[in-house]
Each structure stands twice: as structure tokens, then as C-alpha cells.
Amino acid sequence: MLADDVLGSKRERNERPLPDSYIKAYQAISTDPNNELIVACRGDEVIGVQQITFTPYITHQGGWRATIEGVRTSSSERGKGLGTELIRFGIQRAKERGCHVVQLTTDKKREDALRFYESLGFKASHEGLKMHL
Amino acid sequence: MLADDVLGSKRERNERPLPDSYIKAYQAISTDPNNELIVACRGDEVIGVQQITFTPYITHQGGWRATIEGVRTSSSERGKGLGTELIRFGIQRAKERGCHVVQLTTDKKREDALRFYESLGFKASHEGLKMHL
Numbered sequence: 001m002l003a004d005d006v007l008g009s010k011r012e013r014n015e016r017p018l019p020d021s022y023i024k025a026y027q028a029i030s031t032d033p034n035n036e037l038i039v040a041c042r043g044d045e046v047i048g049v050q051q052i053t054f055t056p057y058i059t060h061q062g063g064w065r066a067t068i069e070g071v072r073t074s075s076s077e078r079g080k081g082l083g084t085e086l087i088r089f090g091i092q093r094a095k096e097r098g099c100h101v102v103q104l105t106t107d108k109k110r111e112d113a114l115r116f117y118e119s120l121g122f123k124a125s126h127e128g129l130k131m132h133l
Numbered sequence: 134m135l136a137d138d139v140l141g142s143k144r145e146r147n148e149r150p151l152p153d154s155y156i157k158a159y160q161a162i163s164t165d166p167n168n169e170l171i172v173a174c175r176g177d178e179v180i181g182v183q184q185i186t187f188t189p190y191i192t193h194q195g196g197w198r199a200t201i202e203g204v205r206t207s208s209s210e211r212g213k214g215l216g217t218e219l220i221r222f223g224i225q226r227a228k229e230r231g232c233h234v235v236q237l238t239t240d241k242k243r244e245d246a247l248r249f250y251e252s253l254g255f256k257a258s259h260e261g262l263k264m265h266l
Binding site for chain 2: 011012013019021022023024025026028029032034035037049051053055056057058059060061062063064067069070091094095099100101102103104105106107108114117118120121122123124125126127128129130131132133
């Protein structure tokens, strides 16, 4: 599902066996209380995934933030509201963890994604800057 | 220093004793191996601060990312290269931790900050979206 994506197709390796780096990342996420991998299933089939990271900051009077990242849905599910359900679940988890803000970045090339997040109430108030190392 | 900032002045509480929420956030950060608070000092005086969060993701073949947040410098130090030194230190820490990308967001109202980060090699490739809870 990560590789079945306009941008992801260039940077993921959908092979069997799965490259060890994916397994290690999964282990790091699943053992960290401040990271959650949310997996949506229909029956036995995985149809969506997203990651939420909870981070304490000293800014904003020491407030916690939730960052949503790596939102992907199965191509067969697109347009059926699964993305909305995933993000709403993320917002709910952020509230349960006492976060004062939930944040995410989206590639400026993903114009549909920007409109989707704005329709859910997110404000594109920030520039998202990256440097590849 | 957090309160001595155009945006921070509205949302921080610079009081003695310091509100407990700041102390708790500091404890949460300092006990988390994936969060580092970088403090720059000149003699006994704190002149700069920033936070780096290291996050494992399953995207990008299970790559780790470094997120820089809450970069603040003392008003007496501005224009002397301290911000550059802080960010370069953050990039160095990201490399040491094996991150494939270092990322940050900056409020679109901070136009100088955007130019500063771009001058250091960051690309404003993403929209940064927030929802206050």
C-alpha cells in the first residue's frame, strides 16, 4: 500500500521478504509509547494505515502535540470515506492524549490531499521544510 | 526567551514560579531517548534553545526522521549567527542518529524564518497544517 502511491512508488521496496529496515522501523514504533501505527482492516485485509506521534514540547506552556504522518489507503477504498475516518480517529487519539494541537504536513504536489485536510478543519498556516541527508 | 517572541508572547507564561506544565514537559523530554532539548549558553547565560525529535516511520523503507521545533534565540544574540549554529547542530545530530531527512515547519507569518531556513538548504516542499484542539 505504501508503494501503491504516486510518490511512494519511487521510494518504497515492495519485495518478499520485506527489507529488514521495515521490520526494524515497525519494532521501533510498536515499542515506543509515543508512537502509534493505526491499521484499518476490512475482514482480514489491511485497507488503511497512518502513524501518530505524540511529542512533549516546552513551547505552548509545555503542551503535547500529535503529528499524523504516512496516511495511506488502499486504492480500492478511495473515495469511500476511509481517509476521513482515519484522520478523525487520529484527532480523537490526540484529544485522549491531551494534545493541544494535531498537525501534519502534505507534499505541495498532493493538491487533493491539501483540500481534503482543509475540509476536515486543518489550516495550512505553516510552511513545511525538508532537507534530505 | 520563549515569551520574548512575536508569536510566543501571546501564548507563553513567563512567571515565577514557572507553571508546572513547563516542568512536566521538560521531564517528559529529558527522559525520552527520541527527544533532545538543545540549549546554547554563553557563560552562565542561556542564549538559545531548540528541540529535536527522532521518529521511526514505516514509510521511506522504514527510515528515521529528525524534526526540529521550538527554535528560539535570545534577542541580544540575533543577527550573530547563533540560529545558523543551532540548526547546523540539529542537522549534525540527525546525521548521527541515521535520519534520512531533517524537517521543520515555520509559521507563514515568520517570513524571515522561511528565508533563513531556505538559505541553509531546506526546501519548502510541503504545506504545514495544524488543527487546534
